[in-house]
Amino acid sequence: MHRTLKYCHLYRLETPVHHDFARTKQTGIKLQHLDDLSQPRFMQKPTGYVIFRASLSDDPKGRELAEWLKTAPPNNVTAIHIEAMVADARRIQNLVGLVQGTQEMFVKGSVFEKLSFPAKQEIVRAFRNLDTTLMTSSRMADDAGLRGNSEAVKGALEGIQSTLNAACAAVETPVLTQLGQGDFQEAYKNEVVASTGTSAAISLCQMYHGIYSSPEKKEISRDLVIVPAKKERIETGTIDGSTVIVETYQYEEDPSTSRPYEETLEQVQKMASILCHPKASTLHVLPCLGFYHKKVEHSFGVAFRAPPYFNPEKKPITLLSLYSKEKRVALSHRICLAAKLAAALDGFHTVGWFHKGFRSENVMFLPMEAPRNNISAEPVDIAPTFVAQQGSIDISNPYLFGFEYMRMQDAGTNLEADDSLERDLYRHPDRWGKPKVRFEKAHDVYALVNLNRK
Numbered sequence: 001m002h003r004t005l006k007y008c009h010l011y012r013l014e015t016p017v018h019h020d021f022a023r024t025k026q027t028g029i030k031l032q033h034l035d036d037l038s039q040p041r042f043m044q045k046p047t048g049y050v051i052f053r054a055s056l057s058d059d060p061k062g063r064e065l066a067e068w069l070k071t072a073p074p075n076n077v078t079a080i081h082i083e084a085m086v087a088d089a090r091r092i093q094n095l096v097g098l099v100q101g102t103q104e105m106f107v108k109g110s111v112f113e114k115l116s117f118p119a120k121q122e123i124v125r126a127f128r129n130l131d132t133t134l135m136t137s138s139r140m141a142d143d144a145g146l147r148g149n150s151e152a153v154k155g156a157l158e159g160i161q162s163t164l165n166a167a168c169a170a171v172e173t174p175v176l177t178q179l180g181q182g183d184f185q186e187a188y189k190n191e192v193v194a195s196t197g198t199s200a201a202i203s204l205c206q207m208y209h210g211i212y213s214s215p216e217k218k219e220i221s222r223d224l225v226i227v228p229a230k231k232e233r234i235e236t237g238t239i240d241g242s243t244v245i246v247e248t249y250q251y252e253e254d255p256s257t258s259r260p261y262e263e264t265l266e267q268v269q270k271m272a273s274i275l276c277h278p279k280a281s282t283l284h285v286l287p288c289l290g291f292y293h294k295k296v297e298h299s300f301g302v303a304f305r306a307p308p309y310f311n312p313e314k315k316p317i318t319l320l321s322l323y324s325k326e327k328r329v330a331l332s333h334r335i336c337l338a339a340k341l342a343a344a345l346d347g348f349h350t351v352g353w354f355h356k357g358f359r360s361e362n363v364m365f366l367p368m369e370a371p372r373n374n375i376s377a378e379p380v381d382i383a384p385t386f387v388a389q390q391g392s393i394d395i396s397n398p399y400l401f402g403f404e405y406m407r408m409q410d411a412g413t414n415l416e417a418d419d420s421l422e423r424d425l426y427r428h429p430d431r432w433g434k435p436k437v438r439f440e441k442a443h444d445v446y447a448l449v450n451l452n453r454k
Helices: 021-027 060-069 079-093 117-141 150-178 181-187 191-195 198-208 262-276 319-325 331-350 441-451
Strands: 008-012 050-054 234-239 242-250 288-294 299-305 363-365
Touching: 060 079, 060 117, 060 150, 079 117, 079 150, 079 191, 117 150, 150 191, 150 198, 150 331, 181 198, 191 198, 198 262, 262 288, 262 299, 319 363, 331 441
Parallel strands: none
Antiparallel strands: 008 050, 234 242, 242 299, 288 299
16 A cells, blocks of 8 residues: 555545545535435445545646546556555656755755765665656556556556555655654754655654654543453454454553553554554554543453455454464465564564564454455445455455553563463563563564465
8 A cells, every 4th residue: 555645635534525636726616415316426435434635636647647546446446446556656756856866965064964975875766767657657557558457557546556555664764763752843844854744653653752742632432442351362343334353451550549550541542643644555554543432341351443345254364263264375375474574573563563462363354355346447446456366355455453561661560470371372482471681673574484384
């Protein structure tokens, strides 16, 4: 998926809405509910899903490329996704002139001046690769013989997406790891930082390190949440009619108040704020809606928005249970999963976030319904591509849970004892029982290696 969209129209569609973006922009006319629901162009989209449409009205070349890509996309790739991806890629392509050498982007006083020479070289290489990919794809779009060619479109989509992600990562990683907190305020003003979605990653990093906290309260009224009476750690429910996936965390009651300890409540509030913050899809964390207090059960529930086409009739599947259910899994699927988990953990560590619970019971797969096209020619399915399908799940599309023990890199630790043999399978020996050392990045990596040995 693309990183962070800029300059796009953003709407949450709970009911069918007639949206004429160009007319709305020019006249300021408010969006109106659609009375005639039979029009296929305005059919109802999955409830609770955020639909966005990037405007390409001022970019003829980008619009032509997007229109060609929409002539034969895979069934589960939407026109909206294509337009958003092309808009992001074209915006970065327009900045290629800044990285053709070192005279402009890396001049003295620039926020990029402090980056290492290899990091600067990688940024130049990644931006040039994206530029080359877009130019090649544009030439293909001009070829009338390739209109509607599914193989050509699929190859172009994959090429643009991969080089777009690489260009964003080439900027984001060194900015977060090589610049100091004092440089971030200046980085926010940089056009390259903004265009690659790095500004969102910076704010996430600052939240992790306590530089600022979200002013919004993330607590949800318990009355709005409907979940089964079963007391399982991961449950499917609804909030205001929208499907959610809820993870439950038990707590010890303060005997003097019959409520959770103040430190526990602060930890949950901080955890919810961080999980609710926008983040790259490569972290494989579902969008968080907040938390609610289950007083009778002495627990908190953290609610995540279910992805489009999630099948609520089936339970989420942990990697732990998959080990016993699926005796044979293609090696290519296993490699794909390992790569996704490694990339996710690297993303966590880049912003200084320790997971501390990286094990198979906290890696989830969500059963999906088969994508269905409507009667219009435009694809509207928003389910993720089934790259490594195993029944109703995609092995390459895991979601991470188990943030109970997440901790910022410079935060303190109580070195609490835990004698669980099941959890010790993923722990470094120095962390068995009463930990002998503070938690480090290497301990998360150790867990990742053991997880992929299964």
